Amino acid sequence: xxxxxKLHYFNGRGRMESIRWLLAAAGVEFEExxxxxxxxxxxxxxxxxxLFQQVPMVEIDxxxxxxxxxxxxxxxxxxxxxxxxxxxxALIDMYxxxxxxxNELLMTHTFKPADKKEQHFATIVDKATNRYLPVYEKVxxxxxxxxxxxxxxxxxxxxxxxxxxxxxxxxxxxxAKFPLLQSFKAxxxxxxxxxxxxxxxxxxxxxxxxxxxPKLMKxxx
Amino acid sequence: MAGxxxxxxFDGRGKMESIRWLLAAAGVEFEExxxxxxKQYEKxxxxxxxLFQQVPMVEMDxxxxVQTRAILSYIAAKYxxxxxxxxxxALIDMYxxxxxxxxxFILMFPFLSAEDKEKQHAVxxxxxxxxxxPAYEKAxxxxxxxxxxxxxxxxxxVHLLExxxxxxxxxxxxxxxxxxxx
Numbered sequence: 001x002x003x004x005x006k007l008h009y010f011n012g013r014g015r016m017e018s019i020r021w022l023l024a025a026a027g028v029e030f031e032e033x034x035x036x037x038x039x040x041x042x043x044x045x046x047x048x049x050x051l052f053q054q055v056p057m058v059e060i061d062x063x064x065x066x067x068x069x070x071x072x073x074x075x076x077x078x079x080x081x082x083x084x085x086x087x088x089x090a091l092i093d094m095y096x097x098x099x100x101x102x103n104e105l106l107m108t109h110t111f112k113p114a115d116k117k118e119q120h121f122a123t124i125v126d127k128a129t130n131r132y133l134p135v136y137e138k139v140x141x142x143x144x145x146x147x148x149x150x151x152x153x154x155x156x157x158x159x160x161x162x163x164x165x166x167x168x169x170x171x172x173x174x175x176a177k178f179p180l181l182q183s184f185k186a187x188x189x190x191x192x193x194x195x196x197x198x199x200x201x202x203x204x205x206x207x208x209x210x211x212x213x214p215k216l217m218k219x220x221x
Numbered sequence: 222m223a224g225x226x227x228x229x230x231f232d233g234r235g236k237m238e239s240i241r242w243l244l245a246a247a248g249v250e251f252e253e254x255x256x257x258x259x260k261q262y263e264k265x266x267x268x269x270x271x272l273f274q275q276v277p278m279v280e281m282d283x284x285x286x287v288q289t290r291a292i293l294s295y296i297a298a299k300y301x302x303x304x305x306x307x308x309x310x311a312l313i314d315m316y317x318x319x320x321x322x323x324x325x326f327i328l329m330f331p332f333l334s335a336e337d338k339e340k341q342h343a344v345x346x347x348x349x350x351x352x353x354x355p356a357y358e359k360a361x362x363x364x365x366x367x368x369x370x371x372x373x374x375x376x377x378x379v380h381l382l383e384x385x386x387x388x389x390x391x392x393x394x395x396x397x398x399x400x401x402x403x
Contacts, residue, residue: 051315051319051356052319052353061308065315066318067314067318069290069314069318070311070315070317073311073314074307074311077304078307086299089294089295089298090291090295093290093291093295094286094288094291096291097288097289097290098287101273131273135272
């Protein structure tokens with residue numbers, strides 16, 4: 001009896017993007033309410049909508065959910081994207097948490113001051129190609145299945161695709177040494193709900209441009 | 222048939238402490254291997270024990286689990302300190318997320334310069350008293366129950382206690398004004 005989930009955030013990726021991906025993958029339509037000014041945020045804070053005064057916030061099933069992990073967990077559990085038992089869930093959680101770490105590196109790049117950008121870029125490439133990507137390549141190689149866990153589409157696959165695409169935005173040939181990740185990327189992108197989300201005009205957000213950073217700072221600082 | 226969980230970390234709190242708290246709360250005995258030298262860490266790395274080359278790592282139920290949040294979720298679920306249903310799970314996750322963020326401010330404390338420590342101390346106190354503690358105080362006040370969620374002891378309660386004690390170490394009277402939390 002509840003309507004569509006309603007997402008409260010600024011009009012950009014940030015900590016809401018993984019939630020958008022998950023809803024889209026699950027085939028769930030959602031609405032968005034964009035914070036454009038500091039007043040928009042203050043209004044939400046004052047009316048008690050934000051448990052810890054922060055966004056992301058998602059109105060879903062009669063709740064005003066905050067904390068991106070909590071929201072993602074709820075959606076993934078509700079739409080059966082977390083594996084079929086405790087151990088599969090554990091594996092999915094491990095894979096997803098590491099991808100969150102990598103996402104954090106990728107996302108903070110735009111905010112780095114000019115003199116730190118080059119070094120940060122080197123760190124991103126190093127960590128991606130030596131720490132994270134090899135793990136997922138090996139997982140796919142070892143079991144030879146289409147999906148990361150339990151031969152079943154899960155939130156780990158969604159998160160991995162999201163991160164792979166973001167990594168490529170950072171360095172287009174970053175997947176050069178990872179053939180299985182390349183085929184994973186193609187395969188998961190072809191899943192109908194995901195394919196739809198990857199079309200122009202979807203609710204997927206573009207990467208943050210440097211010129212947008214000041215506006216963002218005004219809302220949150 | 223599994224033995225006790227075995228925790229691999231340095232001999233200190235860091236990211237492993239919440240895991241110790243949760244196992245203890247669940248009444249689960251565990252062993253610890255403390256990393257004291259670079260060599261020990263490299264041995265773990267070379268043995269392929271650390272999926273993303275990082276600790277914490279917990280050996281349990283035939284898995285070598287990494288990523289703090291994954292480990293905590295697994296333990297909480299296994300010992301019934303987690304979601305009885307979808308919505309309770311959501312609440313627990315939200316509350317744990319908050320205390321996680323709060324403890325995150327304190328976690329980095331030892332690594333800061335003296336000057337930054339003072340600033341960070343103010344940040345911790347400010348966030349605790351105006352953002353986080355009020356939320357938990359209100360939750361307890363509103364339902365009047367003994368535990369944060371579903372009138373049942375859960376991961377959220379363990380985590381909150383851990384956070385309260387940690388903040389009290391920084392400011393011993395921080396619970397003044399929060400009778401429910403007391």
